[in-house]
Structures are given as structure tokens and as C-alpha cells.
Amino acid sequence: MFGDLYNLLYVYYGNLEWWPSETDDETVIGTILTQNTSWKNVEKALKKMKENHVYTLDEIATTDQERLKELIKSSGFYNQKSRYLLTVSKEITEKYGNLPGMKNKDMKEIEGFIMGLDGVGNETMESIMLYALDYPVFVVDAYTLRFFKRFYGKEFSRKEIRNYAEEEFSEIDQLKNFHGMIVNLGKDFCKKTPVCKSCFLRNDCLYGKH
Numbered sequence: 001m002f003g004d005l006y007n008l009l010y011v012y013y014g015n016l017e018w019w020p021s022e023t024d025d026e027t028v029i030g031t032i033l034t035q036n037t038s039w040k041n042v043e044k045a046l047k048k049m050k051e052n053h054v055y056t057l058d059e060i061a062t063t064d065q066e067r068l069k070e071l072i073k074s075s076g077f078y079n080q081k082s083r084y085l086l087t088v089s090k091e092i093t094e095k096y097g098n099l100p101g102m103k104n105k106d107m108k109e110i111e112g113f114i115m116g117l118d119g120v121g122n123e124t125m126e127s128i129m130l131y132a133l134d135y136p137v138f139v140v141d142a143y144t145l146r147f148f149k150r151f152y153g154k155e156f157s158r159k160e161i162r163n164y165a166e167e168e169f170s171e172i173d174q175l176k177n178f179h180g181m182i183v184n185l186g187k188d189f190c191k192k193t194p195v196c197k198s199c200f201l202r203n204d205c206l207y208g209k210h
């Protein structure tokens with residue numbers, strides 16, 4: 001279903017080595033900080049956390065919420081996000097010890113556990129599963145839903161997209177790169193107001209052909 005599209009995107013973007021983080025802990029932190037804000041603001045918060053040695057789930061779990069708020073202020077909604085970071089870090093370290101302790105387990109168990117954490121919705125859960133824990137889960141975000149609707153000329157449910165992508169791509173790296181390429185396309189061309197004229201997909205995309 002998505003194989004041809006993957007190839008079209010790959011010719012333009014290649015291997016993006018998505019998600020942009022140095023460690024799995026940083027990936028989890030990033031998935032929470034990026035809610036309702038731009039990545040630029042997240043980067044500022046991550047830099048500050050790193051400089052202040054509050055950069056792993058262990059370190060966050062033992063940090064006072066007021067201090068955490070200060071460190072992540074640039075990412076916005078810092079009252080809420082500091083609470084989410086604390087809960088997620090504490091619950092993961094208490095139950096599994098660390099992120100490696102969550103890998104290679106029953107996928108449904110881990111998915112259910114992550115979905116039960118405060119501040120975690122579908123997209124955040126999927127990002128943690130795929131990018132921090134290497135489970136074969138596809139991330140369906142707003143970029144994906146908008147782009148697929150335009151490209152294929154029909155609305156997919158997020159469940160359908162996940163099923164098709166997870167059936168099609170057996171390699172975890174393909175699932176990671178597919179989502180990374182869609183995010184980049186959504187920022188470069190398939191924006192809220194799409195710039196079809198300069199988009200490399202304009203001859204293949206139903207919306208772009210009109």
C-alpha cells in the first residue's frame with residue numbers, strides 16, 4: 001500500500017536517521033516536550049536540561065518539579081509538561097528500571113503501560129515505542145493524516161494507517177524513516193497551506209495534480 005510512496009519520498013529525502021536525538025532517554029523527553037510546540041523550542045529546553053545534568057529518566061525522577069519547570073520553560077505548557085516528565089520518568093524507572101528494561105518484551109504489555117502514563121496519547125506512545133524502544137510501531141501524527149488525505153484523496157483512520165504501514169514495512173528503520181520523511185515533507189511542502197508548485201510529489205499526488 002505505502003511501498004511506492006516510500007520510494008518516492010526516499011529518492012528526495014534518503015535516510016534521515018530520524019528521530020533527532022542522541023539517546024533513548026532524550027527521545028522520550030523530546031516526545032513529551034514537543035507536544036503543542038515547535039522543535040526549536042524543544043531544543044532550547046533539551047540544551048538547558050543537558051547543561052544542568054537533568055537529562056536522563058533517572059535524573060528527572062529525582063528532580064524537584066519547580067526546578068524542572070525552570071529548565072523546560074522554553075517548551076511552553078511547563079506546569080503540565082514538568083508533571084508529565086516526572087510521572088513518566090518515575091513510573092518507568094520504578095517498574096522497569098530503565099528503557100533497556102522495556103525492550104524485547106511483549107509489545108502489547110509495553111504499549112498498554114505507556115498509554116496508561118499521564119500525558120501520553122497515541123502519537124507520544126507510538127513515538128516512544130518506535131524511536132526509544134525499537135518496537136515495530138508506526139507513528140501517525142497530524143502531518144501524516146493531512147498528507148495522506150491529500151496524496152491518496154481519501155481519509156484514512158489512524159488505525160488503518162498503522163495497520164497498513166506495520167504490515168508493509170518489516171524493518172524498524174523503514175518505519176522510522178517513513179515517518180521522518182513525512183514530517184519533513186509536512187514542514188517543507190505539505191504545510192497547512194500546501195506549496196504544491198515546488199513539491200517533488202506534485203505529479204503523483206491527487207491533490208497536487210489538480
Ligand code: SF4
Pocket residue numbers: 147150151189190191194195196197199200201202203205206207208209
Ligand atoms: S503536491 Fe501538494 S498536496 Fe501533494 S504532497 Fe506535495 S504539497 Fe502536499
